[in-house]
Amino acid sequence: MKILMLAQSSNPIPSPSDKIFAPGVIFNEIAEGLKERGHEVTVFASSDSKTKAKLVDFGIPSTHNKSLETDKDIWYRYYQHQMYLASEVIKEYRTGKYDLLHIDEFRVAPYFSEFVEGPITCTYHGIPAEDHDLRFDLDKLRQKRFYNRIKYIAATDKQKELGSKYFNFVATVHHGIDLNRFKLSPRGGDNLAFVGRLIEGKNPDIAIDVAKKSGRGLDLFGTYDETSEYFKTKISPKIDKSINLNGHVHYTKMGSAYENAKALLFPITWDEAFGLVVIEAMACGTPVIAFDRGAMRELIVDGKTGFVVKEGDVQGMVDAVQKIDTIDRAECRAHVEKNFSAEKMVAGYEKVFKELVLK
Structure with missing residues (x-):
């Protein structure tokens, strides 16, 4: 398969040196694991990222970059960066060269999802509750609006159980580690x-x-x-x-x-x-x-x-x-x-991707 992937721009993948960014670690294990299994994998991420997959970064560092620590508009910059990456990855997906687009964040990319055909999946890392990822009315509105467009992959069955009203889960694939x-x-x-x-x-x-x-x-x-x-x-x-x-x-x-x-x-x-x-x-x-x-x-x-x-x-x-x-x-x-091995996780994602591509 030819797989296009969009990372979160808040941190480099797999993880910055001074904190643990679990979503980035998981994302990169999936990207590199799929590449090792013979798939063509292209990743859109921040310029301070490192991955064995093909990296497209536009020269823009993550908002975690130390030179931005004193930036008063850090969240504004993050969302601007994420929107830029999302628009570019959608533009690339529209070329028709890829079988599937996998995204790692759910707040920005869905707004671009209807401008392109083809399956779009998303790893959901969060907590689907009103005191976490559904705290604002716009969160619920967005999830309902794009419910059928984005196919979510849950990390656990419990997450799927709690969030199925707002997240269109198509599978559970447990996280895995190296x-x-x-x-x-x-x-x-x-x-x-x-x-x-x-x-x-x-x-x-x-x-x-x-x-x-x-x-x-x-x-x-x-x-x-x-x-x-x-x-x-x-x-x-x-x-x-x-x-x-x-x-x-x-x-x-x-x-x-x-x-x-x-x-x-x-x-x-x-x-x-x-x-x-x-x-x-x-x-x-x-x-x-x-x-x-x-x-x-x-x-x-x-x-x-x-x-x-x-x-x-x-x-x-x-x-x-x-x-x-x-x-x-x-x-x-x-x-x-x-x-919970990385190999089992990657095999799980590969299975889900193949099923969606063949539909």
Whole structure:
């Protein structure tokens, strides 16, 4: 197949060096994986991107580029850039040289979708809820207006269930990771770990409470804003010798963080669509203890690769930590190898694309 792909312009693909941009990592795994399977893949993305697929960038860097950090109109620039890329990718798609267009963002490109024929698919990374991706009336209006034009691919069945009213899901393809980046650690370390942005909803403050109640240290990995009210009131007062605030670690180096953890704590209180850190941890043999929200039961085999605890039950998480040694770390790795490899993900996308092209 000849496949045209449009990336998000907010960040370079696969990911900038100073933060983890999961959609970019997934997007690039799909692009490069399809190329390796013999397809012709052309990617429209920012000029600071790096990919083995053919890259078209127009010399415009992502809004993440450091030279733009002080730009007061950062979001205006982002949408202008995304609209420019969308218009150019539609222009290219109209040449008729491609079998399918795959987009990685859903707020801009759909407005151009009716100017061209041929299948258009989109990976949906978000949370289809009114406090997230459907917060404005225009969000709902847009999704209804282009419902039949864009074929969405869900990351989990839970995401599909929650969002089917506004997103025309045609398939579920679980995200996958490059297992060469993550090695099995048969024993792990003594500390617990939390990986992700230090914000409310992801709740690193609860992870700290669980670690302290369990009598274990906690390694926090992720970006944070020391000036935010959440950090000042919920995180900073709890930092002591047992809590290690590591900041951001590049995604290519996160393997060692997971390998050295006794378990990963994932105390989310929103409907996380996937949770890439969950499968990355299990790929290293590290079991995951998560609150029962979003897609956690699709990713974690309760009692086998970790524990899924009732939302908000801090003591339940503490109890899970106490029995974490009952989890076979090799089984965690095998679970990811079977269900969440990059190869399986790419094969899933290839299957969906072929079905749509042949219709």
